Amino acid sequence: MFGEQQRFMLFLIAPAALLMLLFQVLPIMIGANASFRNWALYNPKKTWVGLEHYYAVLSDPAFLYVVLPNTFLFMILSVAGALVAGLALALLLNRPFRGQKLVQTILLVPLMVAPVVAAIMIRWIFNDQFGIVNVVLEAIGLEGQPWLVQRWSAFGIILLTDIWLWTPWFTLLLLAGLQSLPKEPFEAAAIDGTTTWRVFRYLTLPMLRSVIVVCVVIRAIDAFRTFDIVWTLTGGGPGRSTELFSLYAYVHAFLNLDLGRGSAAAIIGGLIILVIGVALYRLVDRIAKA
């Protein structure tokens, strides 16, 4: 049915296709199926309930007024924070100085730390009783704070952790982008008497734009489904005040063991990412063509 070359190509694709089928397509189908049924581990009858779970999720005030805003706020601030920090470090590393290689290596360390390990570390640092932050604060006469027990300080710490973890990733990619820029326009600008700020604003930034946009798209989609550091740092608490979308789905599916409801939440989240992703890719496309 196929020519030899086609058969060979299919043979090469087969393992990856099989893996995708088994571990991505199939689970999504099973999950989608579950989202339309009453599928709880203590009630294995799997009664068809249609869109009831979707309705429940979308009318859940916790989902609408806490989880979704948290998720978007987290996505925007985390990506923006890591982008700004990453760009600043990349600009710093782009000019040669003594010990530059050393600094570069040290800056990459967060990239090598497992997010869960980082989160545990941060949790201890901000522990209200024996965390180093409070110890230091008290040593200089300030009052220690119950960092992870207040909504916005907890949210802030989650954000900072995520930014800390992802800044090196931005740094690395943006530095590669910076180093691939042609030298001459910058030399021309130097001769033209351009200030550092104007060079950044009118040369570096526009020339780096496509790299920045690709980084932001990848990272934004990834940030939308952040789970590990939030789960480890606060578990979504205090209360459910730092819960993100992925925690919401996880809690319903695997703590409340309501697989139907959890699946519905996951599918909703998936659709949201799809829309955001397509919109962002359109943006990339437009910018790449500009």
Added chain:
Amino acid sequence: MAAISLRKLNKHYGSLFHAVKDVDLEIADKEFVALVGPSGCGKSTTLRMIAGLEDITSGDIRIGDRIVNDLPPRDRDIAMVFQNYALYQHMSVYDNLAFGLRNKKTSEAEIKAAIDRAAGMLGLHELLARKPKQLSGGQQQRVALGRCIVRNPEVFLFDEPLSNLDAKLRAQMRIEIKRLHAAIPTTSVFVTHDQVEAMTLGDRVVIMRDGRVQQVGTPLQVYGKPANKFVAGFIGAPAMNFVTATVRSDGGATTVEAAGLKLSVGDAEARALGAYNGKSVIMGARPEHLALGEGASGLGFDARVEVVEQLGSEILLETRVGSHGITVARVPAETVIARGDQVRISAQPGRLHFFDPDTELPITG
């Protein structure tokens, strides 16, 4: 007023590479000087040191009455054209031209006037709204020229600005640059590896090799009185023919001899070659100073044609003389001649060059 003066200029890269060695050069106000040499000869480095894009290792650079050794490029009042144009790709042509003036917070009205003037000179008016990507190489290089003109600097620096263009455009842009310099006389330094560009553009030509200046002079001087064998071979196209020959002087007549070749030289040359009797010298003859036929007595030799290059305007004849090397002659285009023909070639009297084989310096009386 901006003369440029380089004194004992040196550039080391690390401890291994000595790119520019003791360069001394005086460029007068409004003069157009071409720096020429093979790649790696230090000409671009020298230019970039004048621009302030490279640090200097030692020596002095003076622009006008200021020593600019440690001044950043923006304070040197220079403008530079780069080989790959170095335009700001995401800005329109107009914004490219305006960028340097906006840096100086010039009023938009003045900017517009300056751009109008430059655009008129370079024929850029209909391109002002376009982005560099939408322009051809020649148009981009004109925009780069315009960007320099609008700034009205003391000095123009050109770093091989024509080498990315095709031959026809290159010739066209060469004329354009020449016309531009006539219209706005500004001290200019032009770096190129193309000796034709250097000769046609430069009021004076500076020939460099291995980081050292070989000769500074007007085009006619470097062509007619090359300072050494390198300059003689570098300037002129096709390049000068070199033959190692032995000087024989008996009584009145002096001849130079090589295999298949015996030429008698004129009085002035004979005096110069006096000290070389019985020794070998390097004899040089430019292709345009060799002609078919017997010519003046004692200056003819036999050769066998190996390659005939018909250029339309003339023929380049590559011939073998005796057992040794190829000799190129330029002969009229109508000449009927073919590969393998035996021909008689003669040198023009007084047009032979002689160099000492050890020092490669010219042997003059």
